[in-house]
Amino acid sequence: MAAKRVLLTGFTPFGSVAVNPSQLIVQHIAARTYPGLAITAEVLPTAYRESEVRIRSLIREVQPDVVLSIGVAQRRDAISLERRAQNRSSTTIPDNSGLLLTDASIVPDGPTVYGATLPLERLHAALNARAIPVEFSDDAGAYVCNHVFYCASDEVARLGLPTRCGFIHIPALAGTSEYPGLPLDTLTAAIETCLLELVRG
Numbered sequence: 001m002a003a004k005r006v007l008l009t010g011f012t013p014f015g016s017v018a019v020n021p022s023q024l025i026v027q028h029i030a031a032r033t034y035p036g037l038a039i040t041a042e043v044l045p046t047a048y049r050e051s052e053v054r055i056r057s058l059i060r061e062v063q064p065d066v067v068l069s070i071g072v073a074q075r076r077d078a079i080s081l082e083r084r085a086q087n088r089s090s091t092t093i094p095d096n097s098g099l100l101l102t103d104a105s106i107v108p109d110g111p112t113v114y115g116a117t118l119p120l121e122r123l124h125a126a127l128n129a130r131a132i133p134v135e136f137s138d139d140a141g142a143y144v145c146n147h148v149f150y151c152a153s154d155e156v157a158r159l160g161l162p163t164r165c166g167f168i169h170i171p172a173l174a175g176t177s178e179y180p181g182l183p184l185d186t187l188t189a190a191i192e193t194c195l196l197e198l199v200r201g
Contacts, residue, residue, distance in 0.1 A: 003038040007064040011071050014046035015093050021173040022070045025188050036199040046144050047097040055148050056155045066164050067152045071145035073169040074179045078133035079190045080169035081120045082140040084113045085149035090142040106150045114153035118166030126197045132190045
C-alpha cells in the first residue's frame, strides 16, 4: 500500500506568542519518519496573504491525501478539533506583515463555511484513549489560523481533489505564557496520535 501523503503545517511566532508550539511540533515531526505516511511539513508565516499563497501552492504541488494544519490558541486548555472554517477574517491585532483585516471575506462569493473532512470522531477517540485533553470546536477564530483552514479547504474544492482537510488548535506551551498550557511532549504526542490514526483512512 502506498504511503499516505500528508501536508502538515504550523505557524511562526506572532504578537504576544514568543514561542509558537505549532512550529516546534512541525519541526519535530519533519525530522522523523512514520510508517505509512509521507509527510510534507512546513512552518507558514503568520500573515494572511503570504500563508494563503503558500498553502494553496503546497496543495497544488503535493496533491496530498490529507491536509492537517495546526495553530496555537493560548487560552484553550485542550486539543481543539475544529469542525469548520468561516469565510471571514477579522481581528484586533495585525498579522506579522502589519496587515489588519476587519470583517473581510477571505474569498468573495465563496461558501460561508467549509466543514472539516477529517475523521474528527476517530481523532477525538484516539486522543481520549491516551488521556490527552481534547474537545470539538465550532470556532476557529478569525485570524490567520482560520484563514489558512479556509484557503486550504477552498483550494481542495477548486481542484476537485479527494483530499481530507482539517485544522487543530493546541493550547499554549506550558511555561511560556500567562496561561497554563500543556507540555511540549503532550502537544507533540497529540498531533502524532492524530497522524497515526489518519493512516487508517
